[in-house]
Amino acid sequence: MRSAKDFFRPLAVGAPDPVREIPFRPSRMIHFFDPGNEKMAAKVPDIAPRVDVLLGNLEDAIQADRKQAARDGLVRIAKATDFGQTQLWTRVNSLDSPWGLDDLLTLVTEIGDKLDVIMVPKVEGAEDIHYVDRLLAQLEAKAGLRRPILVHALLETARGVANVEEIAGASPRMQGMSLGPADLAASRRMKTTRVGGGHPGYLVRTDPVGEDLTTGRHTYQQDLWHYTVARMVDACAAHGILPYYGPFGDIRDTVACEDQFRNAFLLGCVGAWSLHPVQIDIARRVFSPAPEEVHWARKVIAAMGDGTGAVMIDGKMQDDATVKQCRVVAELADALAARDPELAAAYKEGTE
Numbered sequence: 001m002r003s004a005k006d007f008f009r010p011l012a013v014g015a016p017d018p019v020r021e022i023p024f025r026p027s028r029m030i031h032f033f034d035p036g037n038e039k040m041a042a043k044v045p046d047i048a049p050r051v052d053v054l055l056g057n058l059e060d061a062i063q064a065d066r067k068q069a070a071r072d073g074l075v076r077i078a079k080a081t082d083f084g085q086t087q088l089w090t091r092v093n094s095l096d097s098p099w100g101l102d103d104l105l106t107l108v109t110e111i112g113d114k115l116d117v118i119m120v121p122k123v124e125g126a127e128d129i130h131y132v133d134r135l136l137a138q139l140e141a142k143a144g145l146r147r148p149i150l151v152h153a154l155l156e157t158a159r160g161v162a163n164v165e166e167i168a169g170a171s172p173r174m175q176g177m178s179l180g181p182a183d184l185a186a187s188r189r190m191k192t193t194r195v196g197g198g199h200p201g202y203l204v205r206t207d208p209v210g211e212d213l214t215t216g217r218h219t220y221q222q223d224l225w226h227y228t229v230a231r232m233v234d235a236c237a238a239h240g241i242l243p244y245y246g247p248f249g250d251i252r253d254t255v256a257c258e259d260q261f262r263n264a265f266l267l268g269c270v271g272a273w274s275l276h277p278v279q280i281d282i283a284r285r286v287f288s289p290a291p292e293e294v295h296w297a298r299k300v301i302a303a304m305g306d307g308t309g310a311v312m313i314d315g316k317m318q319d320d321a322t323v324k325q326c327r328v329v330a331e332l333a334d335a336l337a338a339r340d341p342e343l344a345a346a347y348k349e350g351t352e
């Protein structure tokens, strides 16, 4: 473990200084695409302005014999595209794979100036982040980069969950974390066969009435991911980095996707992945606070003055703790309004 004094020193001569605070940039949807797939690549100019983050995926979902094409495609697309305010991320292959090292070597030296964040899959502990941290510093120095590339860890192994706090604080590069429910389910030997979402068998049942165990008993499906998302959110908040729900694999089921995303939003996540264009607007809707909530938050903030004491608004008690929650909503709304003119108008309405 580096000493606190060394934590913000560059890890290679000539590498840029690490950031001291992770900048909050809207990242409601991290849109995955396969850069080696010509049809998807052709959609990049249309999709880029509609998403907060565009992610060129090189890992799972890319066939082994298409890895090189995906990597080359990402280099080509990044060089040819002006992404405007949209962030460009990539998910590299895992550190134990035959491709992970070449992904990092190629991408940082070829398009490091365009890459905001590198997502590292299957992170098991701080040692994985330390490895990437040093390597990135060396490559940034070699490429003459002026700002550090940030790192996003995928929480998708049982050991990764056990070490989630140390991963979150492993490097000043740590930008955030996403839940990878499919790999995590396999790693935990869960008996599901899905990518995120619930399961009809994971439920609680109301008590029996009298001796009859079979009739009149309601069941309620439970959230398989609540525990992990909550742990991840706490670890991220404690270390000043951003938590995200990951993928929802049932593309057709836009309703359950929205529910899963909303649970994550309410628990503290700032975004989720979109795997298909149909999920982009779901994430935008869910991870942008509703205008009524923003108006309410501003009303509470205004009524609370210096933020201390207690007041009643519409029959509800407000105090120091509610005003802090309201500031979270209002600050998120301000950040999103700066990026999204439609939201800016919706958040303004009713306040004049």
Ligand SMILES: CC(C)(COP(=O)(O)OP(=O)(O)OC[C@H]1O[C@@H](n2cnc3c(N)ncnc32)[C@H](O)[C@@H]1OP(=O)(O)O)[C@@H](O)C(=O)NCCC(=O)NCCSC(=O)C[C@H](O)C(=O)O
Binding pocket: 031, 032, 033, 034, 039, 040, 043, 047, 057, 060, 061, 156, 179, 180, 181, 182, 183, 184, 195, 196, 246, 247, 251, 274, 275, 276, 277
């Ligand atoms: C899931 C898909 C394979 C579905 O693709 P397809 O069958 O082509 O769907 P459609 O026919 O409905 O597509 C309509 C058109 O839209 C284009 N398309 C589809 N997806 C995308 C996209 N993500 N970005 C841009 N464009 C897209 C299609 O090409 C069609 O175009 P056209 O024919 O010209 O009209 C596909 O959506 C897909 O591959 N999505 C990404 C999957 C992915 O990245 N998976 C990995 C992330 S999840 C994961 O890794 C698990 C995680 O790590 C964990 O452990 O939990």
Ligand SMILES: [Mg+2]
Binding pocket: 060, 121, 156, 180, 182, 183
């Ligand atoms: Mg995975």
